[in-house]
Amino acid sequence: MTLADAPIVLAEWGVPEVARMTASFRTDWTMDAVRDWIAARLQPGANGIGCAIRRASDGRLIGSVGMGGNPPNLGYALGKEFWGQGYALEAARAFLTAAFAHNSTLDIVEAGVFDDNPASSRILTRLGFVRVGEGDCTSLARVEPAANSLYRLTRKAFGASQ
Numbered sequence: 001m002t003l004a005d006a007p008i009v010l011a012e013w014g015v016p017e018v019a020r021m022t023a024s025f026r027t028d029w030t031m032d033a034v035r036d037w038i039a040a041r042l043q044p045g046a047n048g049i050g051c052a053i054r055r056a057s058d059g060r061l062i063g064s065v066g067m068g069g070n071p072p073n074l075g076y077a078l079g080k081e082f083w084g085q086g087y088a089l090e091a092a093r094a095f096l097t098a099a100f101a102h103n104s105t106l107d108i109v110e111a112g113v114f115d116d117n118p119a120s121s122r123i124l125t126r127l128g129f130v131r132v133g134e135g136d137c138t139s140l141a142r143v144e145p146a147a148n149s150l151y152r153l154t155r156k157a158f159g160a161s162q
Helices: 002-014 031-041 089-104 118-127 154-159
Strands: 049-055 061-068 073-078 108-114 128-135 146-154
Touching: 002 031, 002 061, 002 128, 049 089, 049 108, 061 089, 089 118, 089 146, 108 118, 118 128, 118 146, 118 154
Parallel strands: 073 108
Antiparallel strands: 049 061, 061 073, 108 146, 128 146
């Protein structure tokens, strides 16, 4: 992702339908806030690592995928017009494949999903993640904490699911 992607991020990821399914997207973003969000993801290691999801046919930015934290937590998002087309599954699979290949000590990846986002739960399950807990999670685009499920993926389970 580059700072030149900020207008797309602001226009397509700051909408309520997209932002409320993430912890870090906002519906009240300003262009400066979006640029700060992108800049933080351009420094691998500081906040984890994030990657742009670009459509192969034209290079258009359609989403992002990345992970950070300890244990590493996978996150991904797509602009609404790209939902249901297999992009999230394909991008998350490619990202995890590279992450496991490049980090021999990476054995567990977690992911949290708001319970009102069953499509994301299905993606994680297809990747080999297993639901291991539940709770509430906050989102910068929600007024109150919302029900959330925690999923976990082991290196072994990911290899077996591919």
